Amino acid sequence: MHKTTWVELNSKALRHNAAIVRRLAPNAAILAMVKANGYGHGAEWVADQLHDLVNGFAVARLSEALSLRFAQANTRILLLGTELNADVMIECAVNKLDLVIHDINTAKLLATTKLPQPITVWLKMNTGMNRLGMSASEFTEAHRLLIAHHNINAIHHMSHFSDAETEDYTNTNRQHQQLTSLSKSLGSVPISMANSAAIIVHPKTHLDWVRPGIMLYGDDPSSTLAATNALQAVMTFKAKVLAVREVNLGDGVGYNRRWQANGKAIIATIAAGYADGYPRQAPDGTPLLINGERAVIAGRVSMDLLTADVSHLPSVKPGDIATLWGENLPAVEVGQHCNTISYELFTRITARVHREYLKE
Structure with missing residues (x-):
């Protein structure tokens, strides 16, 4: 599919x-x-x-x-x-x-x-x-x-x-x-x-x-479990990179140009937005992974898209995979940036997001 x-x-x-x-x-x-x-x-x-x-x-x-x-x-x-x-x-x-x-x-x-x-x-x-x-x-x-x-x-x-x-x-x-x-x-x-x-x-x-x-x-709501009892992420939220573009000093990204480049930068546009359940309130700097490497939100999350600063990842290209939370990026960490909790992130995933069930 x-x-x-x-x-x-x-x-x-x-x-x-x-x-x-x-x-x-x-x-x-x-x-x-x-x-x-x-x-x-x-x-x-x-x-x-x-x-x-x-x-x-x-x-x-x-x-x-x-x-x-x-x-x-x-x-x-x-x-x-x-x-x-x-x-x-x-x-x-x-x-x-x-x-x-x-x-x-x-x-x-x-x-x-x-x-x-x-x-x-x-x-x-x-x-x-x-x-x-x-x-x-x-x-x-x-x-x-x-x-x-x-x-x-x-x-x-x-x-x-x-x-x-x-x-x-x-x-x-x-x-x-x-x-x-x-x-x-x-x-x-x-x-x-x-x-x-x-x-x-x-x-x-x-x-x-x-x-x-x-x-x-x-x-772990208590943040106290030792490594031997470490819990594992059951849900990993992923999306494709749709576009990659260069922007120049002073260029803005997204609605109201909330994020503005302080020099030459590379922006990746990712196929996820608040209509998929990703929090609209996510501020600049909210972490995500692209091809397993950390990047951050740059610009306001829109209905179907979000944008990330990948200036330090020049090899990122359309078709690459972004992880928005889950394996190697705890939902609780994303929630802390967005002033919410993992419970809300999990329950906001919408029906249009495809579910893929991984077997043991």
Whole structure:
């Protein structure tokens, strides 16, 4: 297939990263985050690669859960915090989806809804993130309401860390203590708290289920993993060089001539822009690779094109390959230049970008 802009998705790297999760949390079950289309990598592809390495998957929207259920008939799928009504609950029961219950009114609705078969629920406590989750009193009420209810197969307890990637462990320790203490007082049920950062930095928070997200896709949010546990980039974003031209002192490049040459320079025009998911806000100096050599953005990113200063790479020619992030150029580094994070870079890749799935 002819391609000018594409992402390469590496199954070996994905499985390597999942193996690191298992090595770091050997006693916990693994619930892999594949929401937002597998962080832009393709939820069904990720699940297909990892189904034998993890214990289930989690998504954020019912449509995601139903699509994944079609592809994965028997695996555990958890629908994370979203709007729930009786019809959605029934559909989840029909499709054997686990549900997160994050408010007491939804717990009460579940208790009065006639389901075709019982489901597993994950009760979510707000321990300081202050997005979704119940207060301690609501959490206790929901647990007692549902623990022996005929609609319920099993109950899990969960919360979400707000600061697990930071060097100050105060809030993480407090949140961990808050959930585990309350959970213990209600009886013995599986507990889940650890996201990617907590898996890496806070082993005592692993508990019964860990929930890796970004680390599966190659980013260490804590920046602490040693070389022996180094994560590997799963997505590499590539594009062809379309043109190479010389510019003179004072010449501008791109819209509004944001970048201007301070002498003779060579500019490469590359077939990727914000319509492909590359960040429009990328400033001059944002790194990329051409034929494996570093170059930098020069000029404003446009819809279909971006431009790079390759004055130090005089052999660059049309048809050469630029790497915008991925192998040998971490997405987190590009994100730092663009005042964003790898999560956003991954999930912004658009449908017109060709996907190439690399096999082991």
